[in-house]
Amino acid sequence: MDLLHDLLFDYTLRTVALGTAALGLASGALGAFAVLRRQSLLGDAVSHAALPGIVLAFLLTGSKELIVLVAGAFASGWLGSVFVSQIRARSRVPGDSALGIVLAVFFGFGLVLLTYVQGRPDAAQAGLDRFLFGQAATLVAGDVMVIVILGGVALAALLLFWKEFKLLSFDPEFGASLGFPIGRLDLALTTVLVLAIVIGLQAVGVVLMAALVVAPAAAARQWTDSLGTMVWLSALFGAVSGVLGALWSGGTAGLPTGPAIVLAATGIVTLSLLFAPRRGLVWTTWRRSRQRSRIRADTVLADLYALYRQHGSLDHGHSVAVLDAMSDGPGGAARVLPVLAEEGWARPLPDRSWAITGEGLRRAEDLLARLGRAENE
Amino acid sequence: MSTIELEIQLLAVVVAVACALPGVFLVLRRTALLSDAISHTVLLGIVLAFFAIGDLTSPLLILGAAAMGVVTVALVQVIEGTGLVREDAAIGLVFPALFSIAVILISLYAGDVHLDTDAVLLGELALAPFRRFVVGGRDLGPRGLWTMGGILLLNLLFLFAFFKELKLSTFDPGLAAALGLSPVLLHYAYMAVVSITAVGAFDSVGSILVVAFMIAPPAAAYLLSDRLPVVLLLSALIGAHCAISGYWLARWMDASIAGSMATMAGVDFLLAFLFAPGRGLVAQARRHLRQKTEFAVSMLAIHLLNHEGGPEEERECRVGHLPEHLLWSEEQVQRIVRDAERSDLLEVRSGGTLRLTEIGRERARRAMAI
Numbered sequence: 013m014d015l016l017h018d019l020l021f022d023y024t025l026r027t028v029a030l031g032t033a034a035l036g037l038a039s040g041a042l043g044a045f046a047v048l049r050r051q052s053l054l055g056d057a058v059s060h061a062a063l064p065g066i067v068l069a070f071l072l073t074g075s076k077e078l079i080v081l082v083a084g085a086f087a088s089g090w091l092g093s094v095f096v097s098q099i100r101a102r103s104r105v106p107g108d109s110a111l112g113i114v115l116a117v118f119f120g121f122g123l124v125l126l127t128y129v130q131g132r133p134d135a136a137q138a139g140l141d142r143f144l145f146g147q148a149a150t151l152v153a154g155d156v157m158v159i160v161i162l163g164g165v166a167l168a169a170l171l172l173f174w175k176e177f178k179l180l181s182f183d184p185e186f187g188a189s190l191g192f193p194i195g196r197l198d199l200a201l202t203t204v205l206v207l208a209i210v211i212g213l214q215a216v217g218v219v220l221m222a223a224l225v226v227a228p229a230a231a232a233r234q235w236t237d238s239l240g241t242m243v244w245l246s247a248l249f250g251a252v253s254g255v256l257g258a259l260w261s262g263g264t265a266g267l268p269t270g271p272a273i274v275l276a277a278t279g280i281v282t283l284s285l286l287f288a289p290r291r292g293l294v295w296t297t298w299r300r301s302r303q304r305s306r307i308r309a310d311t312v313l314a315d316l317y318a319l320y321r322q323h324g325s326l327d328h329g330h331s332v333a334v335l336d337a338m339s340d341g342p343g344g345a346a347r348v349l350p351v352l353a354e355e356g357w358a359r360p361l362p363d364r365s366w367a368i369t370g371e372g373l374r375r376a377e378d379l380l381a382r383l384g385r386a387e388n389e
Numbered sequence: 390m391s392t393i394e395l396e397i398q399l400l401a402v403v404v405a406v407a408c409a410l411p412g413v414f415l416v417l418r419r420t421a422l423l424s425d426a427i428s429h430t431v432l433l434g435i436v437l438a439f440f441a442i443g444d445l446t447s448p449l450l451i452l453g454a455a456a457m458g459v460v461t462v463a464l465v466q467v468i469e470g471t472g473l474v475r476e477d478a479a480i481g482l483v484f485p486a487l488f489s490i491a492v493i494l495i496s497l498y499a500g501d502v503h504l505d506t507d508a509v510l511l512g513e514l515a516l517a518p519f520r521r522f523v524v525g526g527r528d529l530g531p532r533g534l535w536t537m538g539g540i541l542l543l544n545l546l547f548l549f550a551f552f553k554e555l556k557l558s559t560f561d562p563g564l565a566a567a568l569g570l571s572p573v574l575l576h577y578a579y580m581a582v583v584s585i586t587a588v589g590a591f592d593s594v595g596s597i598l599v600v601a602f603m604i605a606p607p608a609a610a611y612l613l614s615d616r617l618p619v620v621l622l623l624s625a626l627i628g629a630h631c632a633i634s635g636y637w638l639a640r641w642m643d644a645s646i647a648g649s650m651a652t653m654a655g656v657d658f659l660l661a662f663l664f665a666p667g668r669g670l671v672a673q674a675r676r677h678l679r680q681k682t683e684f685a686v687s688m689l690a691i692h693l694l695n696h697e698g699g700p701e702e703e704r705e706c707r708v709g710h711l712p713e714h715l716l717w718s719e720e721q722v723q724r725i726v727r728d729a730e731r732s733d734l735l736e737v738r739s740g741g742t743l744r745l746t747e748i749g750r751e752r753a754r755r756a757m758a759i
Contacts, residue, residue: 052478053422060597102670103662108477109421109608113658116425116601120651123597124638127645145492223485230474230482266496271489278486285473293471 025262028148028215031156032254032273035212038163039221040228040250041170042208044243045201047229048181053108054093054202055225057115058209059218061092063122066143066213067129076140078155078214082162085210092118093202119218146217146270148258159211166208169200170243177201178239215258217270224250227277234288253277305351310379311339312348313357316368317376326373329365396518398636400534401650404590405602405628407541410548411583412603413624416611417559421604422477423580426465426484427458428587428599433491434458435588440498451536451588458584459577461487514646517593533593540589547582548621551575556617598647602628605654609661612668627657685725688715690734690753693745708741 039055046052062085069084070076092114099110126140142150151159170177179187180197188194205225212221228249232242257273286294315338319330335345349366352358357372368376415421434457438450461483468479522532529535548555558565558572566572583603590599610623635650642649663670692715696705704710711722726743729735734749745753 047474047478050475050477052475052481053425056422056425056481099662102673103612103668105608105611105662106416106419106421108419109416109604112421112425112600112604113608113655116597116651117605117655117658119597120601120645120648121655123648124642124644124652127648128642131643220485220489222481223489226478226481227485230478234473264497267493268496271492274485274489275493278482278489281482285468285471291473293473 024149025259027153027156028151028258028262029255031151031159032148032215032258032269033251034156034160034163034254035208035215036224036228036250036252036254036273037247038166038208038250039212039224040232040253041167041243041247042205043225043227043229043250044232044239044246045177045181046205046225047233048239048242052226052230053111053222054096055205055209056222057096057111057118058089058093058206059213059221060115060122061095061118062086062089062210062213063119063143063218064088064125065091065122067122067125067140070140071125071129078158081143081214082158082210085213086206088118089206089210090203093206097198097202122218142217143213144217144219145268146213146215146220146273148215148269148273149262151215155214162207162211166204166211167247169204173197173200181239215254215269216273217268220270220274223274223277224253227274227281228253231277231281231284234284234291249277249280253280305348308339308344309348309351312345313352313368313372313376314379315339315345316352316358316366317373317380320368320373326367326370327361329361329363329367331365335366393518394636396531396534397514397646398633400517400531400537400593401514401632401636401646402629403534403537403541404594404598405606405632405650406625407537407544407586408590408599408602409606409624409628410544410621411579411586413607413610413617413621414555414559414579415583415603416607421608422480423462423465424583424587424603425600426461426480427580427584428591428596428603429484430461430487430491431455431458431584431588431591432596433487433494434460435591436491436494440494451585454588454591455581455584457487458587459581462577462580462584514593536589537593540586544582544586547579551578555579594650595647598651601651601654602631605651605658606631609658612661612665628654631657682725682728685717685721686729686732686734687752687756689725689729689743690745690749691756693735693743694750694753697745697750703742706743708737708743 043055046055065084065086065088066081067084068088069080072084073080095114096107096110099105099113100107105113129140176187176192176197179190179192180194180201184194184198187197209221209225212224216224228246229242231249232245235245236242253273253276256276257269260276261267261269261272284292286292289295312335315335316330318338319334320326320328332346332349335349339345349358349360352372353360355375357369357375358366359369360366412421412424415424431454434454435450437457438447438453441453442449444450464483465476465479468474468482469476474482517533518531520532522529522535554565554570554575557568558570558575562572587596587599587603590602594602606627607620607624609627610620613623614620631650631654635653636646638644638653639646639649661669664672666672689711692711693706696702699705705714708722708726711717711726712719715722717725726735726737729749730737732748733746734752735743735745738744
C-alpha cells in the first residue's frame with residue numbers, strides 16, 4: 013500500500029514508473045513480432061550493439077541528453093542488425109553465430125570506447141556506465157518525454173503497417189507473391205524494433221534489455237492465438253514489468269533497475285507458462301491425466317462388456333484379478349471400477365466381483381460402434 | 390616487454406585457444422548463443438558457490454559455476470520441451486533471469502566482496518598477473534594461467550578422445566544416433582566442457598569476451614576452410630591473434646583489454662567475411678562479374694553465328710548495331726567486344742564488322758547446346 017501511495021503522490025517515483033511503463037509497452041508490443049518471427053535474440057544483439065553508439069554520441073557532442081544518446085544507440089543498434097542480416101544472407105555462417113558475433117564485438121568495441129572516455133581527464137563522462145545495467149532512478153521528466161514520444165512513434169509505425177507486418181511474420185512467401193516488398197518490410201520492422209529497444213536502455217541497461225523483448229511476448233503468446241490480442245497483452249505485460257521493477261528497485265537501496273524489471277517479467281512468464289488456460293502446463297497436465305483415466309475406464313468397461321458377451325448375464329460377476337489380467341497393468345481395474353460404479357455403468361456383487369449394468373452395456377456398445385466408425389474412416 | 394605484459398598476453402592466448410576449440414562445435418551445431426547464455430549464468434553459479442563456500446579462490450567454485458552452465462542448458466531444453474516457446478525464446482528467457490538473480494544477489498548481499506558487476510562484463514585481465522600461484526613459498530606464475538592452462542588441456546583431451554563422435558554427431562546426428570552414440574549424453578558432456586571453459590575464462594576476461602572468443606574465430610575459420618581439423622587449427626590461430634593484437638590495441642588506446650580483444654575478433658571476422666578465398670564478399674563479387682561477362686560474350690558469339698553468311702550480316706554484325714540489338718550500353722559493348730577479341734573469339738574487321746573465329750563459333754555452338 014505504501015508503494016501504491018508513493019506511486020500516486022511521489023513525483024520522482026511517478027516519473028520513473030511512467031518512463032518504465034512506456035518503454036515496457038513499446039518493447040512488449042514489438043517483441044511480440046520478434047518472438048513470432050523466431051528472432052527473440054535479435055533484441056539481445058541489438059541492445060548490446062547500441063553501446064558503442066551511446067559512447068560515440070557522447071564523444072561527438074559532449075552531451076548526455078537522453079535524446080542524443082538514444083540517437084547514437086539507434087544508429088549503432090541498427091547497424092548491428094544490418095550486419096546480422098548481411099552475414100546471414102551473404103555467408104554460410106549460421107544466423108545464431110552472426111548474432112553472437114555482432115553482440116560480442118559491438119559490445120566489446122563499446123567497452124573500448126567507454127574505458128577510453130573514462131580515461132580522459134574531464135569528469136563529464138560520469139554516468140555513461142548506467143547504460144550497462146540500467147538506472148531508472150536517473151530518468152527525469154524530459155527523459156520520460158523522449159521515451160513516450162519515441163515509443164509512440166514505434167507503436168504508430170506498428171499500427172500503420174499492421175497488415176504488412178502480420179503478413180511478413182506469418183507467410184512472407186505469400187506476401188512476396190502478392191507483390192509486397194518483403195525485404196524492405198523486414199528492414200522496416202527491424203528498424204522499429206531497434207527503436208523500441210534503444211529507448212529502454214537507460215532504464216534497463218544493454219545487458220538485460222533483451223529480456224524485455226522476449227519475456228512479455230512469450231507470456232502473452234500463452235494466453236491467446238490472435239496476433240492483435242497477443243500484441244496488446246505483450247505490451248501490457250511489458251508495462252507492468254517495467255513499473256513493478258522500477259518500484260522494487262526504487263524501494264531497495266543498491267538494487268539496479270534492469271535486473272528487477274527482468275525478474276518481474278520472468279515472474280509473469282512463469283505464471284503464464286503454468287496457468288494460462290488451454291496452453292498452460294497445469295491445465296495441460298490436468299487435461300492429460302483426465303484423458304488417461306477416461307481411457308482406462310473405457311478399457312475396463314469394454315472388458316466387462318466382452319465378458320458379458322461370453323456369459324450372457326447381467327448378474328454374472330467377474331473378479332478384479334480377471335479384469336486386471338485383461339487390461340495392461342496390475343492394479344488398474346481396482347481403481348477404475350468405483351468410477352464406473354459412480355457413473356452407473358458397473359456394479360459390485362455381494363461376493364466382491366463386478367458386473368456390467370444395462371446402462372453400461374449401452375455405453376460400451378456406443379463406444380465400440382464409434383471406434384468401428386473411426387477405423388472405417 | 391616486461392614479464393607482466395608477457396604474462397597477460399600469454400594468459401590471453403591460452404584463454405582464446407581454450408575458448409575457440411569448443412567454439413567450433415558451437416558454431417557448427419548452431420548453438421552459438423548457448424555460449425552467451427552460459428557465460429552469463431555462470432555468474433549465478435559463482436555467486437551461489439561463493440555463498441556456500443565463502444572463498445573466491447577455491448577450485449570448487451569453478452565446478453559449482455560450471456554446474457550452473459549445464460543447468461542453464463537443461464533449463465532451456467525443458468522450457469523448449471514444453472512446446473510452449475521456441476528455442477531462441479527459451480534462451481532469451483532463461484539467461485537474463487538467472488543473470489538478474491546473480492546481479493541482485495551481488496548488489497544486495499555481496500557489495501563489499503570482490504564480486505562486482507563491472508568485473509563480470511569486463512574481466513580483470515590486467516590484474517591477473519598479480520594473483521600468483523604460490524606453492525610452499527615458491528612462485529609458480531599467475532594463478533589464472535594455471536587454471537586456464539588446465540582447462541585448455543582438458544579441452545584438448547576431450548577433443549582428442551571424442552573427435553570422431555563430436556564430428557559425426559555434428560554433421561549427421563541421425564547416423565550418430567543410429568550407430569548407438571548417445572547424442573544427449575555427448576551434448577551434455579560437451580556443454581559441461583563449454584561451461585568449465587566459460588567459468589575459467591570468465592574470471593580473467595569477463596563474459597562478453599568469452600562469447601567473442603567462442604564464436605568469432607571459429608566463424609571466421611569456417612569461412613576459410615571446409616576441413617574440420619583445419620577449421621579447429623585456424624580458430625586457435627585466429628583466437629591467439631585476437632588476443633595479442635587486442636592487447637596492443639588496448640595499450641595504445643589505454644582502454645579495456647577485453648573490449649579491445651573482442652574488437653579485434655570482430656576485425657578478424659570481418660576480414661574473413663570480405664576476403665575469404667572463394668567465399669568472401671570480394672570473391673563473390675568477382676565471380677558474379679566474371680559470370681556476367683562470360684554470359685555476355687557467349688550472347689555476342691551466338692548473335693554473330695546466327696547472322697554469319699546471311700544477307701543481313703553486313704548490318705547485324707557491326708559494332709555500332711550491337712547496343713540497339715542486345716540492349717547494352719556503348720561502353721558495355723566496347724568492353725565485351727574487347728574481352729572477346731582478347732580471347733580470340735572474334736576479330737574486328739575494318740569498318741567495325743565483327744567476324745567470329747573458329748574458337749568463337751565453337752563457343753557459340755556449345756553455349757546453344759546447353
